[in-house]
Amino acid sequence: MDIDLSPEELAFRDEVRAFLAANLPGPVRDGAAVSPTVFVEPDIGQVWNAVLNEQGWLAYQWPKEHGGTGWTPVQRYIFEKECALSGAPNLTVLGLKLVAPVIYNFGTPAQKAKYLPRILSGEDYWCQGFSEPGSGSDLASLQCRAVRVTDAEGDRYIVNGSKIWTTHAHWANRMFCLVRTDTTVRKQAGISFLLIDMNQPGISVRPILTLAGDHEVNQVFLEDVVVPAEDLVAGEGDGWKLAKFLLENERGGSCHAPKLGYDLSQIERAAQTESDGRGGTLGADPQWKRRVAKARLGVQSLEMIELKIISEVAKGRPPGPQTSLTKLLASNLRQEIDLLAVDLFGPAGLQLDPARPLYGDNAPKPIHSPAAQVAAARYLNSRAWTIFGGTNEVQATIIARTVLGL
Numbered sequence: 001m002d003i004d005l006s007p008e009e010l011a012f013r014d015e016v017r018a019f020l021a022a023n024l025p026g027p028v029r030d031g032a033a034v035s036p037t038v039f040v041e042p043d044i045g046q047v048w049n050a051v052l053n054e055q056g057w058l059a060y061q062w063p064k065e066h067g068g069t070g071w072t073p074v075q076r077y078i079f080e081k082e083c084a085l086s087g088a089p090n091l092t093v094l095g096l097k098l099v100a101p102v103i104y105n106f107g108t109p110a111q112k113a114k115y116l117p118r119i120l121s122g123e124d125y126w127c128q129g130f131s132e133p134g135s136g137s138d139l140a141s142l143q144c145r146a147v148r149v150t151d152a153e154g155d156r157y158i159v160n161g162s163k164i165w166t167t168h169a170h171w172a173n174r175m176f177c178l179v180r181t182d183t184t185v186r187k188q189a190g191i192s193f194l195l196i197d198m199n200q201p202g203i204s205v206r207p208i209l210t211l212a213g214d215h216e217v218n219q220v221f222l223e224d225v226v227v228p229a230e231d232l233v234a235g236e237g238d239g240w241k242l243a244k245f246l247l248e249n250e251r252g253g254s255c256h257a258p259k260l261g262y263d264l265s266q267i268e269r270a271a272q273t274e275s276d277g278r279g280g281t282l283g284a285d286p287q288w289k290r291r292v293a294k295a296r297l298g299v300q301s302l303e304m305i306e307l308k309i310i311s312e313v314a315k316g317r318p319p320g321p322q323t324s325l326t327k328l329l330a331s332n333l334r335q336e337i338d339l340l341a342v343d344l345f346g347p348a349g350l351q352l353d354p355a356r357p358l359y360g361d362n363a364p365k366p367i368h369s370p371a372a373q374v375a376a377a378r379y380l381n382s383r384a385w386t387i388f389g390g391t392n393e394v395q396a397t398i399i400a401r402t403v404l405g406l
Helices: 008-025 026-033 043-053 073-086 093-106 109-121 239-252 257-271 284-312 322-350 370-388 392-403
Strands: 126-129 143-150 154-164 174-180 191-197 203-209 215-228
Touching: 008 043, 008 073, 026 043, 026 370, 073 143, 073 257, 073 284, 093 109, 093 126, 093 143, 093 174, 093 239, 143 174, 154 174, 154 191, 174 239, 203 239, 257 284, 257 322, 322 370, 322 392
Parallel strands: 126 174
Antiparallel strands: 143 154, 154 215, 174 191, 203 215
16 A cells, blocks of 8 residues: 555645635634534534535535545545644534435435535535434334325325434434334334434424533434435335445544544643643653553554555445444544543643533633643543444444454
8 A cells, every 4th residue: 555645646735735724714723622522513513614615625525426526535535634634623424424425325316406405505404313212232223113104195204203312403404314114024124214304393302411511412302203205215124224334434434543643743732831740741751651652653553544444445445344443443542532631731621611612702711721621521522432333342343243254
């Protein structure tokens, strides 16, 4: 695998750097720096999305024929890395990177024409209706029921059930949802994939506050919710196939190493001036340096694996089960780096201000620094990394069976 960039790729990198330097709004960058959650709030994320959409770069992972950039896998990696190094916020992954690929790969022409432009414009903001109470890691056991009805009022599904841990459901006007349409077949075969309008009677959203005090996830209740039959993606019973495709994108559709490396560099920089309590700085402490070096080696190893996957994708091969390996490693590194931040700031890193957001004119003033103020909240929020998108145990099982052949 050749990891050297070509002259054309170096020129592209310089173009991206120049664009970010000129167009990334300072308030957006500063807000992202003190956002403890994985998914940044819409008042940051949608602003940045709009900037990229105007440039034509928002759908950088989409094929050109569907409104994307048509970039190569290496160009996409360069873009993600430069965005991470500039401090840009994460993009709104649920619409752009999860449901959009399902729609343009498996959807009807009408679904593509309706939904893809609305994702780019920000008119549609999506949430994911997968997990249910009692059906998290064992997703195939989900019970949310959809019954098809065809009468004088039209061809539609009536949906009843609930979903949980639904990120940004309180902001979303659309949900992509797994439902059970057949109870007479094996459980994986009876699942279908629906696109649901959240702005209708029968849908209620109950907030769930995380350990960090963030309102990021919710429980969603669906009572006699109506979904037109044309909002079924692929066919009845294809939901499990689509879910596996989507989760593979979720686990490996982005490169985690650049963002992790950027955050670690910020911690290293801050350690140069933070006291070790003995008259020196923490950055000079041998034990601290060993911890940082271990994390840095982990990030570099992860980046090599991600580059290997990119190399395979560039040859026309699917990312495959190796994405479970990157998800597993990235989750553990995320928690390790966030713990470093808490330890770096000592007592000041333990502050857990209940106010949100931690940016803007009404933000509470930090006791020590903005980085210290967000450290504990970010650490607590990242506890979920080893759970969402498939737990560490699920990822290890996938790796053992499909990569190692055990």
